[in-house]
Amino acid sequence: MSSDENLIVDAAARIFGDLVSPSLINDAEAGIWPSELWAMLEESGLTLAWGNETLGGAGIEVIDGFSLLREAGRHSVPVPLAETMLASWLLGHAGVQYPAGPMTVAPTKINSNISLGPDGILSGTVRDIPFARVTEHIAVLADSEAGKVIALVKTSDCALREKKSIAGEPSDEVSFDGVKPVNVEPAPYGLDEQALFAMGAATRAVQIAGGLQKILDQSVQYSVERSQFGRPIAKFQAIQHGLAQLAGEAAAAGAAADAVAEAIAASGGLGVEARAEVAAAKTRIGEAATVGTAIAHQTHGAMGFTYEHSLHHATRRIWAWRDEFGNESYWAMELGRMIAAEGADNLWPFIAGKE
Amino acid sequence: MAAGSFRFPRIDFSPELKALQQEVRDFLASERASGGYTPVADGWAFGVDLEFSRKLGQRGWLGMTWPKKYGGHERSSMERYVVTEELLAAGAPVSAHWVADRQSGPMLLKNGTEQQKQEILPRIAAGECFFAIGMSEPDSGSDLASLRTTATKVDGGWKINGRKIWSSGAHFCHYMIATVRTGGTRDEKNRHEGLSQFLIDLKGPGIQIRGIKNMAGDEHFNETVFDDAFVSDDCLLGKEGEGWHQVTSELGLERSGPERFLSSAITLTEAMRRIGDNPDSREAETIGKNVARLKAMRRMSLGVSALLQGGESPVVEAALVKDLGTKFESTLLNDVRQLIPTEAIGQSTDDYARTLSEGLLRVPSSTIRGGTNEVLRGIVARQLGLR
Numbered sequence: 001m002s003s004d005e006n007l008i009v010d011a012a013a014r015i016f017g018d019l020v021s022p023s024l025i026n027d028a029e030a031g032i033w034p035s036e037l038w039a040m041l042e043e044s045g046l047t048l049a050w051g052n053e054t055l056g057g058a059g060i061e062v063i064d065g066f067s068l069l070r071e072a073g074r075h076s077v078p079v080p081l082a083e084t085m086l087a088s089w090l091l092g093h094a095g096v097q098y099p100a101g102p103m104t105v106a107p108t109k110i111n112s113n114i115s116l117g118p119d120g121i122l123s124g125t126v127r128d129i130p131f132a133r134v135t136e137h138i139a140v141l142a143d144s145e146a147g148k149v150i151a152l153v154k155t156s157d158c159a160l161r162e163k164k165s166i167a168g169e170p171s172d173e174v175s176f177d178g179v180k181p182v183n184v185e186p187a188p189y190g191l192d193e194q195a196l197f198a199m200g201a202a203t204r205a206v207q208i209a210g211g212l213q214k215i216l217d218q219s220v221q222y223s224v225e226r227s228q229f230g231r232p233i234a235k236f237q238a239i240q241h242g243l244a245q246l247a248g249e250a251a252a253a254g255a256a257a258d259a260v261a262e263a264i265a266a267s268g269g270l271g272v273e274a275r276a277e278v279a280a281a282k283t284r285i286g287e288a289a290t291v292g293t294a295i296a297h298q299t300h301g302a303m304g305f306t307y308e309h310s311l312h313h314a315t316r317r318i319w320a321w322r323d324e325f326g327n328e329s330y331w332a333m334e335l336g337r338m339i340a341a342e343g344a345d346n347l348w349p350f351i352a353g354k355e
Numbered sequence: 356m357a358a359g360s361f362r363f364p365r366i367d368f369s370p371e372l373k374a375l376q377q378e379v380r381d382f383l384a385s386e387r388a389s390g391g392y393t394p395v396a397d398g399w400a401f402g403v404d405l406e407f408s409r410k411l412g413q414r415g416w417l418g419m420t421w422p423k424k425y426g427g428h429e430r431s432s433m434e435r436y437v438v439t440e441e442l443l444a445a446g447a448p449v450s451a452h453w454v455a456d457r458q459s460g461p462m463l464l465k466n467g468t469e470q471q472k473q474e475i476l477p478r479i480a481a482g483e484c485f486f487a488i489g490m491s492e493p494d495s496g497s498d499l500a501s502l503r504t505t506a507t508k509v510d511g512g513w514k515i516n517g518r519k520i521w522s523s524g525a526h527f528c529h530y531m532i533a534t535v536r537t538g539g540t541r542d543e544k545n546r547h548e549g550l551s552q553f554l555i556d557l558k559g560p561g562i563q564i565r566g567i568k569n570m571a572g573d574e575h576f577n578e579t580v581f582d583d584a585f586v587s588d589d590c591l592l593g594k595e596g597e598g599w600h601q602v603t604s605e606l607g608l609e610r611s612g613p614e615r616f617l618s619s620a621i622t623l624t625e626a627m628r629r630i631g632d633n634p635d636s637r638e639a640e641t642i643g644k645n646v647a648r649l650k651a652m653r654r655m656s657l658g659v660s661a662l663l664q665g666g667e668s669p670v671v672e673a674a675l676v677k678d679l680g681t682k683f684e685s686t687l688l689n690d691v692r693q694l695i696p697t698e699a700i701g702q703s704t705d706d707y708a709r710t711l712s713e714g715l716l717r718v719p720s721s722t723i724r725g726g727t728n729e730v731l732r733g734i735v736a737r738q739l740g741l742r
Contacts, residue, residue: 220739240736247735248679251361251672255654256647258365283647328644335646336639344627348444348620349380351649355373 008049008064009071015040016075022310028078029168033134038079038102047081048098051088056098062269066206066261073210073321076313078169080104080131082203087139089269090196094150094185101136104129104155106174108200108325110193114176116144116151116184122176130324132172133160140176141187141196148192151181167320190270198278199269200325202260205278205285209257211318212250212288215296218311219243222300239299246295253288256281272338276350279335286328289318361672363658372437379441382414387445394446394625394706396714397618400724401573402448403524405482411442411449412482417456421464426477432664436657440613446621446710451524455479457612458605459486459532463554466593466601471554475530487525489533489555489579490602492518497730500546500599504535504581506553512587513537515553515561518580525564525577531555534602537595550598554590561585571716604668609725611659611673616652616680618721619714622691625707629695641690648687652680671738674731681721681728688714 019037028034041047049065051057060068065085072081080102087103107114107126114124122142132138132155140151157179165171220243223234233239263277293315297304304311322328339350368376386392391410395402411417419435421427442449460479463471478484495502504517519533532552539549557564561584567576593601623645630638655676662669692700692711700712722728736742 220741223741234741237733240739240741241729241732243739243741244675244678244732244735247361247739248675251363251675252651252655252679254361255363255658256651258363259650259654262365279643280647280650283644284651287644287648328647329640332641332643332647333636333639335643336634336641337643339642339646340627340630340634340639341632343632344624347624347627347646348441351646351653352376352440352444353368353373355370355377 008046008060009067011044012041012046012068012071013075015044015046016071016077020075020077022313025076025078025310025313026307034079037077041079041081042100047084047102048088050085050092051098052092052095055092055095057088057092061265063261063265066202066257066264069203069206070210070213070257073207073317074214076211076214076317080135082207083130083135086196086200086203087137089199090139090141090150090191091152093188093191096139096150096152096183096185099137099152099182102131102134103137103139104131104135105196105200106132106138106140106176107193108197110197112193114140114142116142116149116181118145120180120184122151122153122179122181125173125175125177127173128163128165128171128324129174130165131170132158132174133162133170137182138174140181141191141193142176146186148187149184150187150191152183153179153181165320165324167316169317169320171320194275195270197325198275199264201282201331202264202269202278204321204324205253205260205281206257208285208289208318208321209250209253211314211321212246212253212292214314215292215311215318216243216246216250218314219246219296219299222303226301226303233299242295242299246292246299249288249292249295253285253292256284256288276335276338279331279338282326282331283328283335286322286331289322293318361675362662362669363655363672364661365654366433366657366661368437372433375434376437376441379416379438380445383441383445383447386410386447392448394621394710395448396446396622396710397717397721398446398448398621399443399450399453399614399618400523400720401571401575401713401717402446402450403527403575404448405451405527407448408452408482408485410482411452412480417452417482418460418476418480421460421476421480425464425472426480428480432660436613436660440617440653443613443617444620444624446624451485451527452479452482453614454488454523454528455484455486458488458609459530462532462552462592462601462605466552467554468589471589478529484530485524485528487522487528487531487557487577487579489519489522489531489535491521493520493578497727499534499602500550501541502534502536502550503541504533506535506537506551506586508537509585512585513553513591515555515581515584515586518578520567520576520578522564522577522579523575525557525579526566526574528557531557531579532592532605534598537598539596547599549596550602551595552592552598552601553586554592555581555584555586559584559586569717570719571713573717606726610677610731611656611663611669613653613656615677615725616649616656616683619684619688619691619710619718620649622688622707622710622714625705625710626691626694629705629707638694641694645687645690648683652676652683656680671735674726674734677726678728678731678735684721685718688718 053059260281
């Protein structure tokens with residue numbers, strides 16, 4: 001945690017608290033763009049939190065950016081804040097000046113084959129690009145004959161097929177065929193699809209940790225207010241024990257989120273050590289997501305299953321984020337291979353560190 | 356405070372701490388290679404090796420945080436954490452001295468007489484004096500305040516009558532710190548009053564110790580029967596009637612350490628030794644999942660230590676760690692068991708099969724000892740405002 005963290009998180013929490021209401025989230029799902037919310041975030045510099053100051057970014061510490069994302073995850077913020085931050089992180093590595101307005105990144109998977117031809121024209125189609133249709137630009141990592149490049153593309157130049165994630169948020173198919181980027185720069189060594197995928201996974205892991213805090217608070221509050229058999233359901237031991245376990249999962253997710261944020265802050269996010277931390281965090285937090293959301297829904301009963309109740313704002317997002325940028329199965333395998341390659345006697349030093 | 360805002364502050368390892376970590380690793384590697392110990396599952400609860408305990412004492416790794424004048428080494432609680440977690444991860448047999456080093460010594464340091472501190476603490480730090488816990492009774496487990504054993508004031512001391520159960524290792528231990536009733540009643544209203552703690556020499560008069568074999572075959576538990584067992588006045592620890600407060604802070608020390616999630620970790624290392632450096636997808640996934648769990652657990656456990664070191668009393672965070680950590684110990688064993696699906700455990704004697712069968716047979720105690728997970732969840736639920 002840096003000394004600025006509280007200021008940034010406080011500022012963000014104030015904006016989220018004032019503007020991100022259940023009806024605003026529902027409206028966003030119905031396709032109504034929350035322009036006031038976006039404008040506030042952009043004016044405060046939060047959307048370019050991870051952007052380099054020399055390129056027009058806010059230059060906020062990486063770790064504080066993660067705290068901001070956790071808070072955004074807690075509030076189910078229905079705008080591409082995480083995606084714009086990720087895009088500015090990617091563009092910053094190539095020294096590309098940031099445009100105004102919402103952005104997203106591509107690809108969000110491995111082996112996606114976006115390439116830049118010798119004529120400076122892109123080709124390739126990718127699926128599951130979060131929020132693409134509401135963005136103005138897409139930061140693209142592409143192959144070229146000269147190696148990896150980072151390109152800034154106008155979304156309106158691309159062909160989109162609109163799809164939705166299980167959270168009801170845009171998750172579009174984007175074709176870059178025939179698109180000439182606004183700007184292209186070579187990617188630095190080490191910034192490949194794996195690195196972008198890992199940074200995306202870290203982002204989603206931290207957002208889930210925020211979402212779990214939210215559903216714990218909601219579940220506690222609901223259990224105190226809801227009465228059955230003549231008393232608040234919070235008085236039943238079965239409910240108490242369920243919520244204690246939810247608290248444990250939320251706490252474990254929080255600890256894993258702190259760990260991955262610190263590791264990326266220390267290393268810049270590239271390299272094998274950061275990758276291992278991402279793998280551990282996405283795996284453990286994905287597990288917490290599964291256990292935690294089940295308890296939250298069970299506690300809320302049929303009420304929490306209605307569209308009207310806001311529980312699903314967090315739980316559906318948690319489920320979408322759980323799978324995006326690699327689910328816990330993918331990352332567990334990655335982590336297992338990394339550790340096994342070092343041999344059994346390096347298992348514990350991997351966990352506890354070494355000289 | 357929002358319900359979800361439990362604190363697990365981060366701890367940075369200084370170069371000195373890392374050097375100590377490496378020193379312990381080197382020691383353990385050389386001990387294991389030379390047959391100085393054989394790895395054991397749940398070694399802090401069941402791995403009794405008096406010689407190994409003495410070796411740790413000689414290295415200065417017992418009573419680490421205590422004053423030098425009592426045989427301690429005046430090191431930080433983080434240094435102690437590092438040493439203990441290395442011992443646990445390596446499956447070292449550290450059970451003999453565990454209770455004395457973890458809780459009885461600190462308890463004596465706080466509440467013992469000067470003479471007791473001078474006589475007993477240096478022997479604990481040398482790995483030569485061991486303690487049993489005297490809390491549970493045949494009719495008092497989770498409901499500790501319902502205990503019946505009494506101490507009655509007599510000329511120059513107290514007479515103790517009743518029975519303590521479990522009292523791990525009492526047959527080789529030198530002392531027990533027992534929580535008994537000196538006043539009050541077992542009634543609902545004032546049951547937490549009238550409890551007091553005593554230092555009891557287990558070789559003293561009126562004491563009978565009977566072994567209770569556990570389902571793993573360990574000769575480990577005991578029933579300790581007190582029949583007019585006399586202890587002198589100076590054996591009352593702390594204040595008469597303050598036992599409940601004292602015993603709950605003792606439980607705080609019991610619940611927060613790395614032994615609450617590392618008891619079966621050695622089995623994963625041994626399974627990986629069998630699998631080798633090129634696991635298939637299923638093996639890799641199981642390894643990765645459990646390493647991810649271990650990393651998060653360790654971070655939380657270290658966070659609790661940071662709070663303890665800062666003079667705080669993180670009772671709820673410790674309860675969360677113990678609930679999650681002990682459940683993990685059980686899950687890990689089941690996952691590790693299936694890593695090698697064709698092994699008839701118990702039949703083979705290599706370190707994988709042996710530690711796995713030990714672990715499976717011992718793990719039912721993980722979620723019971725030191726406060727059942729149901730009791731712990733009750734503590735968390737209270738903090739959440741549910742009760």
